[in-house]
Amino acid sequence: MNKQCFFTSNNIKYIDYKDTEILKKFLNPHARMISRKKSGVCSKSQRQLAEAIKRARFMALLPYLTR
Amino acid sequence: MAEEIKDEAVESEARIYEVGYHIVPLVAEENVPKEAGDVKFLIEKQKGVMISEELPRLHPLAYTIAKTVAGKKHIFDKAYFGWIKFEADATALPAIKEAMEANENVLRFLLIKTVRENTLVSMQKIISQARMDKEGGEKKAPGVGATAEKDKKPVSVEELDKSIDELLK
Numbered sequence: 001m002n003k004q005c006f007f008t009s010n011n012i013k014y015i016d017y018k019d020t021e022i023l024k025k026f027l028n029p030h031a032r033m034i035s036r037k038k039s040g041v042c043s044k045s046q047r048q049l050a051e052a053i054k055r056a057r058f059m060a061l062l063p064y065l066t067r
Numbered sequence: 068m069a070e071e072i073k074d075e076a077v078e079s080e081a082r083i084y085e086v087g088y089h090i091v092p093l094v095a096e097e098n099v100p101k102e103a104g105d106v107k108f109l110i111e112k113q114k115g116v117m118i119s120e121e122l123p124r125l126h127p128l129a130y131t132i133a134k135t136v137a138g139k140k141h142i143f144d145k146a147y148f149g150w151i152k153f154e155a156d157a158t159a160l161p162a163i164k165e166a167m168e169a170n171e172n173v174l175r176f177l178l179i180k181t182v183r184e185n186t187l188v189s190m191q192k193i194i195s196q197a198r199m200d201k202e203g204g205e206k207k208a209p210g211v212g213a214t215a216e217k218d219k220k221p222v223s224v225e226e227l228d229k230s231i232d233e234l235l236k
């Protein structure tokens with residue numbers, strides 16, 4: 001199936017770590033990041049997304065893990 | 068001429084930064100704006116120029132954070148989270164960082180480089196636009212996805228519908 005990057009298609013150029021509502025969509029039930037193979041995010045956005053998620057985790061806006 | 072070059076060099080050093088911070092919930096709610104004002108003051112002291120900010124609001128933490136306040140260890144599961152976006156010289160940052168570390172009421176903070184534009188994206192806006200795209204077909208509202216390429220439109224709608232379904236779960 002042909003997937004398209006969520007961020008590119010919505011013209012989101014900067015992924016903010018405070019946007020937890022969006023970031024949560026790219027985490028699995030264990031709070032791990034979803035691979036771009038599954039999410040269809042382009043590599044440039046995936047790098048930004050990974051950094052934003054890590055920042056949000058540090059600021060306790062997102063969990064490191066959920067059981 | 069030489070002055071112009073010098074001015075340009077000074078301008079290029081000023082960058083956009085953002086400091087996000089948690090204030091300990093031991094601070095009474097009426098004193099929180101004062102704490103936010105202190106953070107703002109220390110940035111202005113380093114000749115930082117405010118761009119935008121959000122006042123601290125009580126926010127549940129995703130995990131507990133321990134901090135020793137006045138010789139006593141406290142474990143917090145909520146804190147007042149706020150942020151300030153500002154323009155400052157790169158050389159001013161170590162002083163801002165040190166002052167934030169020294170502030171006992173700051174539970175945790177994050178100082179990052181960012182962009183001047185508003186970076187927060189409203190999920191509601193994305194959802195409403197996806198609905199408009201679905202209902203209106205070719206009619207597209209100006210906004211987040213206004214500049215997306217036309218040939219990629221059907222695929223993006225599919226992707227957005229999926230994301231809405233995920234949100235509604």
